[in-house]
Ligand SMILES: Cc1ncc(C[n+]2csc(CCOP(=O)(O)OP(=O)(O)O)c2C)c(N)n1
């Protein structure tokens with residue numbers, strides 16, 4: 001996936017001279033995850049910018065650059081370090097189109113390596129997606145395959161709205177085919193395997209986990225449909241509803257804490273709009289309402305295959 | 319254990335702010351801040367300061383009449399703002415706070431447009447690109463980083479150091495003394511210094527951040543901080559329009575020609591309360607305000623103009639008429655500001671309205687158009 005993101009960014013830099021990358025250690029080093037490896041050499045240090053160490057500065061300066069006609073792609077080094085930039089993202093980046101009645105357009109991408117499961121230390125495993133999905137004016141997307149990573153990063157750069165682009169860091173080293181033609185629209189969810197008994201809704205890091213659970217369930221004779229949301233804001237209620245309309249059962253999976261998480265939004269919408277077709281309550285499989293635990297606890301804390309299978313059982317028991 | 323005695327803080331030595339026009343209206347020169355008076359249009363400076371003050375006075379009155387929700391007064395800061403604004407070229411970009419009505423005026427904004435934000439008809443009110451004057455920023459310090467980013471763009475556009483007066487461009491970022499303590503402001507200084515960006519930070523040190531006196535923010539004059547970041551800082555009398563003009567010209571010139579950032583500290587005073595919602599008597603003595611009122615920026619320029627005969631009496635009579643016209647324009651214009659369209663928040667949140675939001679808009683418009691049903695719910 002790192003290579004796919006790198007290729008996608010390279011393509012974006014090639015396609016539009018106004019695109020530039022900025023972040024801590026992204027130039028000479030190529031980023032701590034090497035997502036921008038080699039780009040500074042090929043595009044120069046004015047387009048692949050090693051910034052001072054200051055996240056508010058990265059996003060604040062990106063706003064000014066965008067006002068001058070640039071399309072900045074910011075890398076925030078880790079999920080747990082986005083908070084110093086939260087003020088600029090929430091009070092400025094998200095609002096200026098609205099405040100200016102559409103005159104100011106801020107095509108800024110904020111890339112964030114996110115999520116747990118890599119045995120890391122504190123602040124390096126967080127899932128901040130709902131803070132941003134809850135903020136009007138931002139788009140929030142996340143990729144789960146190299147193919148999507150390649151296309152979605154380019155679509156995010158081409159988008160005229162600010163996009164928070166979450167990269168599931170535990171899948172950075174996942175391999176996969178890239179079909180260079182015909183990507184899905186950025187805001188569209190994708191049905192991974194189709195199924196008839198229950199719909200599992202996942203995004204980013206939990207998609208491969210959900211797929212594995214679907215395979216195990218299939219061996220037990222259960223047909224699980226997995227919907228990869230890809231975009232959390234806006235989110236594709238049409239695809240999700242259509243799936244749950246058919247299966248009548250929904251399980252939502254995410255690493256972020258349980259309460260007030262994205263799963264609550266999905267459950268609320270499904271009960272509101274598919275009430276008569278639901279055979280069971282919407283079940284959530286999530287992180288817990290605690291800070292992210294020390295890494296030696298994370299494998300059980302994170303929603304894994306077994307917890308998803310339990311949730312499927314629970315849904316089917318109604 | 320007895321508390322340890324700490325020595326009283328040693329205040330850093332500070333020069334008095336540079337002044338070219340003293341409070342009696344007498345001109346002087348200063349080698350650190352050369353100003354060729356042949357290039358200065360004193361009558362226009364006086365006109366803009368007078369009209370700016372009138373704009374402010376009228377807006378306060380409109381607030382008192384309930385036409386505006388709030389108004390942050392600039393009274394006392396006319397010299398700082400008009401002086402700085404007169405140093406700008408058309409293409410230079412300004413990032414204001416919420417108090418730069420005088421700069422807005424000099425940038426040619428329709429003054430009525432300034433009222434919308436405070437009347438609640440809009441969150442913005444003007445086209446930031448048309449006047450090279452960004453929307454007001456209410457979040458203290460946030461705009462300093464936008465200025466830095468814009469300056470990074472100028473650098474990449476080869477818009478500095480070409481020697482072409484129509485091309486070379488700089489950014490002028492305004493901030494208050496309170497904003498000096500914000501992390502974002504300090505990041506902006508770091509970025510501007512490290513990249514030698516074409517940005518001028520203009521700090522109006524009006525001595526107060528709501529109820530916090532300057533000593534809460536700093537033990538040294540703001541201008542001295544610049545050295546720590548690695549660029550020049552200059553401290554001028556902010557009630558002296560010529561010193562403000564000269565310092566900003568010098569700094570913008572340096573920025574446009576590729577010489578990097580400057581921090582200007584204009585030492586001035588907020589004569590009114592923080593906003594119309596504030597009561598300054600709760601935290602500062604009347605004597606202090608009276609002392610600063612005696613250093614009024616407008617009075618000293620007027621004294622100069624009258625004593626030197628630099629303008630004729632017509633200047634003053636014409637100006638009185640323009641003031642009356644402006645007052646009338648503001649009073650009428652304020653009440654005529656269009657009510658916001660209930661659809662507008664939905665329409666401008668994203669470049670294209672997402673399907674879900676369109677649905678919310680549909681429901682909202684239906685609700686709005688139906689209105690309350692006498693005692694009966696739908
Ligand atoms: C980040 C932030 N914190 C607090 C406030 C509330 N607030 C509004 S104005 C102000 C004081 C600002 O003082 P200063 O920077 O000196 O500007 P002045 O009002 O004197 O022009 C404060 C604390 C704010 N607008 N933004």
Ligand SMILES: [Mg+2]
Pocket residue numbers: 494495496522523524525526527528
């Ligand atoms: Mg102040």
